[in-house]
Amino acid sequence: MIFMNVGIIGGTDGLGKTLIYYFRDEFDVYITGRDHKKGRAIANNLDVNYIESNAGLANISDVLVVAVPIEYTSDVIREVAPFMKDGSLMVDVTSVKEEPSKTMAEALPETIEYIPTHPIFGPRTTRLDNQVIVLTPDKKGKWYDRVYNYLESKNMRIIETTAEKHDYMMSIVQVLTHFSFISTASAIEKLKVDLSETEDYESPIYNLMIDLIARIVAQNPYLTYNIQSRNNNGPKIRNTFAESVIELRDVINEKDEDKFVEIAIQATKHMGDITNALGRSDKAISALSNEYSYLINSIGKEVGLKHIYSGKIHVGILENVDNKTATLKRGSKIKKLRIANIQILQDNELYQWKLDNMNKVTRSISCIFSKNVHVGTIQETVENFHNIIDIKLIDAYNGPQIPDNSISLTFEVTALTKEAIDNVEKLFVGFGGTIR
Template sequence: MNVGIIGGSDGLGKTLIYYFRDEFNVFITGRDHKKGREVAKDAKVNYIESNAGLANISDMLIVSVPIQHTSDVIREVAPFMKEGSVMIDVTSIKEKPSKTMAEVLPDTIEYIPTHPIFGPRTTQLDNQVIVLTADKKGKWYDKVYRYLESKNMRIIETTAEKHDYMMSIVQVLTHFSFISTASAIEKLKIDISETEDYESPIYNLMIDLIARIVSQNPYLTYNIQSMNSNGPKIRNTFADAVLELRDAINDGDDKKFMDIAINATKHMGDITNALGRSDKAINGLNHEYGILYDSVGREVGLKHIYSGKIHVGILEGLDGKTAFLKTGNKVKNLRIANIEVLSDDELYQWKLDNLDKKTESISCVFSKIVHVETIEKTVMNIDNIIDIRLTDAYNGPQIDDDSISLTFEVTALSKDDIENVKKLFTGFGGIIR
């Protein structure tokens, strides 16, 4: 099946390439042809310069362009789509694209307005939410639904109107309040780094969430605000709530303040669950840092959570935000927020997959009463030993009658690991030949 992505060189469209390329023939377009060709080459997919040409060859055409351009692109490509194909858009506003598709697409073309409620930084589809707002369901709908279900996604089916109202709370209200908070911090000329000495885990988590929102493309954030028809009501209600709370405090009206706070708390739903989820987030961050702290001076594997690249070396120290990892003669500075620590088993597997193994035959004279299986089991408990097997047993003229020479072939991850085996043999009373 040919999957076309209009806007595949940036943002979510670019992310979608990596979800689809192993299962389908993926073709993309982009505004910047040079960049688009580079993205396609790196991702090992196909690049086409024409949106109309892409529509003409696609069985499934995905429109992933800025919200304000979505309807125009739908109108542009509608006349060129294959009969029996399907159009999908992935914008966070659904009413306008849905109406445009219903207006310009013939009955032979199915359309499914969707909203993947995750961003370009998301690395897997498992347990991610996607909303489908189809006003009619054809043969493609079941195929798409089953595909999303196979990826263990959380699928919500609703109308475009209901979706946009829900997103006015999930996106418009939260983005507006977070950006307002960040703007207030800027207007107060506060140095965020200075607050770190006083920060609580909740403050730290809140600042990270605010930073995540304000770091998004401001054009995207603005269009989410301006193009949702529920936006004015949401923003006005928020502004009224801020002023009401401010006035209660400025006027010394503690009863008014408590009424506002209590009513707001009651309306927040399951507080116990909220506390549990936030505790998990905080404990997760603390646990990861604790593992790093306990690993200083030891060999660790640190995986970058976005690129997937694994760095292995000696953890020399931490400074709160940065881990200092010595690899060879260099020290790498890795942001703690962007890494996860490999378990011992994961680190061992990485070494098996990536390091050159060393194999050496070791001959050692032991007492005849030595137990070979005990030696082998003990050696396999040494870090970084891959295999040991007995290849020869000799008690000829050069060996005392009460002794035996045993030769083991040992495979390990490094020469030093093999030297550790030799030390173990001498610890068993053996003499290396």
């Protein structure tokens, strides 16, 4: 652990809470929140420290992360700025950068460094590897390289730009896409469409689109609203989208095929590398299709399923699969898991889980074989058996009780189940042996 205090204002919810998981193993983490009872419970559960005062947290933090909703960010920056200790660093993690950057520049004394940042991932993200983070420093002080190197060590994709450029790019990446997705969801609601009734007619692309729309609509609506309303480029983006929708509507209503084709072709050309887009979407569709096919073909077999958010692994016999749920049975227990939330363990991952979590069974098996039996072949064959961990030759005997041209071999077999060892005995008999 690095002996440095990292404070997170707003560490009880959303991205602020997620940051605890990334920092707690390397730093001393302190958090604040609006609900002190909830904050203390979270801090206790995640083994970090809770402080009731934002100002008090600022006073002890080497790095202070402001992770409150966008509409409160500037107020919190002004609140804690006078209490930060000399030589410390302030970071914010909001989705817009112009306003926080300006506030930090105005409110913080010269002795405090600040780096406006935007982690472009949500609180459901379970790892930093290959995630994008944007840094928009007005100037680079002693902290900048340390932060950059830390993010680089986590294999993050780092973008350095200005606050203005960031907000313009996010007006496309977030403002436009969120606006169009929520508009589509709103239209579906107004049409009183029962999406469950569309399942029989769904194409893979439709499924992906609905899932993406649902993911955006399900976000905190106050956060989504503030992303829309606090980006200075928002009005232009939304007006342009509305103009495009109206233009396309009128062209189709007027049955102007040529104009429609012209608009579609121009839009397609401007989308850039269509080949890569098709490839990525094909891979996404193929992955979903292959996963479902694998589950269907595994009914009646043992599988391992990992919950992608909790990380918990469930192992058992796959009893049933429908469009949304996989049903596992382990002993007398039945577990239903949403297919959307699981990852199928590879054979080596399932085997390792068994080694780590299941009781092992060891038995010595003595068997009379022909003297010319090849011991190495027996061991190699057994090692490839399902649920076998190890096999060792511990004795070889050809005394009076053993027929001529025969030898008694005793193997110590370690396995994950009694049934696996029973199968080894059957193999020995199949090799022409006689169990003693």
